[in-house]
Amino acid sequence: MSTITPFRVAVPQADLDDLQARLALTRFTDEIPGAEQGVAVERVRRLVTRWRDGFDWRAVEARLNAHPQFTTEIDGQRIHFLHIRSANPDALPLLLTHGWPGSVMEYLDAIEPLSRHFHLVIPSLPGYGFSGPTKELGWSNQRIAAAWAELMSRLGYERYGAAGNDAGSMISPELGRLAPSQVVGVHVTQVFSFPSGDPAEFAGLSEEDQAGLAVLDWFWKEKGAFNVLQSQQPQTLAHALADSPAGLVGWLAQLFDEDLDDEFVLANAAVYWFTGTAGSALRLYWENARAEQPKEPTTVPLALAMAEGDFKSIRRFADRDHAAIVSWKTLPAPAHGHYTAHTATKALTDDIIAFFTALSD
Numbered sequence: 498m499s500t501i502t503p504f505r506v507a508v509p510q511a512d513l514d515d516l517q518a519r520l521a522l523t524r525f526t527d528e529i530p531g532a533e534q535g536v537a538v539e540r541v542r543r544l545v546t547r548w549r550d551g552f553d554w555r556a557v558e559a560r561l562n563a564h565p566q567f568t569t570e571i572d573g574q575r576i577h578f579l580h581i582r583s584a585n586p587d588a589l590p591l592l593l594t595h596g597w598p599g600s601v602m603e604y605l606d607a608i609e610p611l612s613r614h615f616h617l618v619i620p621s622l623p624g625y626g627f628s629g630p631t632k633e634l635g636w637s638n639q640r641i642a643a644a645w646a647e648l649m650s651r652l653g654y655e656r657y658g659a660a661g662n663d664a665g666s667m668i669s670p671e672l673g674r675l676a677p678s679q680v681v682g683v684h685v686t687q688v689f690s691f692p693s694g695d696p697a698e699f700a701g702l703s704e705e706d707q708a709g710l711a712v713l714d715w716f717w718k719e720k721g722a723f724n725v726l727q728s729q730q731p732q733t734l735a736h737a738l739a740d741s742p743a744g745l746v747g748w749l750a751q752l753f754d755e756d757l758d759d760e761f762v763l764a765n766a767a768v769y770w771f772t773g774t775a776g777s778a779l780r781l782y783w784e785n786a787r788a789e790q791p792k793e794p795t796t797v798p799l800a801l802a803m804a805e806g807d808f809k810s811i812r813r814f815a816d817r818d819h820a821a822i823v824s825w826k827t828l829p830a831p832a833h834g835h836y837t838a839h840t841a842t843k844a845l846t847d848d849i850i851a852f853f854t855a856l857s858d
Contacts (some may be wrong), residue, residue, distance in 0.1 A: 499651055504566040504577060506558045506627065508771045513554060516742055516770065520549045523743040541747045544759055544766075548742065552763045554771075560605055568627070569651065571644045574636070577601075577627035578620035578648065581612050589681070589853060590654040591615035592645055592672070596663020597778055598749040599836065600626045600768045602761070603662060607838045610846040615658070615853070620648065622664065622781065626768045630777035637781075637788035638664070642671035646679065658853050660684040662838060664781060670819065673797035682798040682823075682856045684849050686837060687807065690814035702813065709809035716808070723751060727782035735776025742766070745775050754806070754834040761839055798856055800824035802848040804841065806833045824852055 523545050528538050564579045579601060582588075591611065595603045601619050611617055623641060624631035645668070649657055658681050661669035666685035673680040691713075692698055702710070717724075726734055738745045746766045753762045769775040798821045803810055805827060812825060828848065832841035 499569065501567050501569045501651065504568045504627070506561045506566070508554065508558065512771055517549060519742050520545055523741075525743070536747050536750045540750060540755075541743060544746045544750065544762060545743050547759050548746065548763050548766075552760065552767070554767055557602075557764050557767065561601075564605075564608065566627075569648070571647050571651075572640070573633065574623045574631060574644065575629045576620055576623065576644060576648060577629075578618055579608075580652065581608055581617040581619075583612050583614065583616050585614070588614060588616050589857070590618060590649065590652075590657035591849075591853070592618045592620070592649060592657060592659045592669075593838075594620065594645070594659070594661035594665030594668050595622065595625075596661070596665050597625070597781065598752055598765060598769075599663060600765050602764045602768060603836060603838050605839075606842045607846050610842065611849065614850050616654070618649065618652065618654075618657075620645065622668075622778070624777040624780055625774055626772050628774075629772065630774055631780060635784065637784040638668045638671050639675070639788060639791075641668050642675050645672050646676045649679070655679060656681055658682050658684065658856075660849055662686045663835065667785075670795045670797075670799060671791070673799070674791060674795045677797050680797050682800065682853060683795070684800045684802065684852050686801070686803055686835075686845070688799075688801050688810040688815040688819065689808070690811065690818045692814060693817075698813065698817075706811045706813055709811045712809040713811075720751065723748075724782060727779045728786040729783070731776065731779035731783050735779060738769075738775035738779075739773065742770055745770060752835070754836065754840075756834065757836060757840065761836070794818050794820040796820050798823045800848070800852040802826055802828050802837075802845060804828045804832045804834055804837050805830070807835045807837075823855075824848075 525538055525542055564581055566579050568575055568577050593604050601621050604619050621628040623636045659669040659672045666687040667689055669683045673683045749766050799819045801810055828844045832844045837845040
């Protein structure tokens with residue numbers, strides 16, 4: 498079961514034709530002009546039109562297939578990953594983990610600059626994309642971290658770094674917690690540490706942290722419905738996302754920044770669509786809502802490189818959950834939003850390189 502098999506993306510033409518037929522039959526909903534009640538009809542209509550008339554999936558396939566890809570089975574689950582070896586044989590291995598509603602597409606722009614310094618392993622999360630639907634319950638962040646540890650061992654890497662965005666910013670620290678003797682450090686774009694409910698935690702908060710709390714409060718009140726639904730009844734939503742590409746892109750677009758290019762949004766949506774994982778990807782929220790959460794802080798060196806316009810990490814709560822934060826910064830403008838590996842590639846990759854270089858000095 499430890500076999501590693503070469504893989505290439507090759508979506509059958511019949512699947513592309515079926516997608517075109519479904520997009521052509523899209524029934525767009527109505528909306529009240531000026532009401533901010535979610536993703537606007539105009540944006541969904543634009544994305545659907547582009548998906549029908551200008552988006553080139555075969556070009557996306559070619560970008561993916563330009564890099565070595567493989568599959569293997571770990572803990573009963575198919576795992577797809579890109580594996581790009583650096584020209585430097587002594588380079589540090591680095592595992593990059595994406596989140597929802599992203600995919601391995603998040604990191605394609607970062608491969609070239611990072612591969613000058615690292616051997617790169619970029620897996621598709623279980624239940625996402627080319628890893629295929631999950632086949633059983635239990636695939637929480639902690640179980641994924643254990644699968645990543647096995648993957649890196651299977652590839653022959655005894656010491657390595659971990660980096661991630663979104664769910665990857667939660668899974669990467671868990672990998673460090675699980676395998677501290679193997680993980681030299683963890684680099685994330687968000688630290689998802691929240692108030693515990695103890696009123697003492699709020700005493701003497703800095704203005705910056707108070708502002709972060711205000712952003713967090715706004716987000717959960719105005720945009721947190723996806724988390725509630727996916728944590729409680731992902732299967733109810735899965736029926737719609739599996740049947741309607743327009744519904745899928747509309748749902749995903751709520752967490753794809755408004756200023757992201759349509760090609761990036763559609764590339765990620767297409768990965769979900771063609772692999773039939775739009776529904777299974779939601780299950781990660783359900784699993785994490787029910788998984789036992791670690792009570793002790795992580796101990797491996799951790800770096801945060803967040804961006805304006807994204808989730809605001811709060812240092813006081815982060816220090817409670819991570820005992821070895823060695824770098825805490827906001828990426829310089831114009832870095833912005835949730836997908837900086839794509840939108841601010843140089844700023845993010847420079848920070849990743851600097852962090853791991855400092856650890857080896």
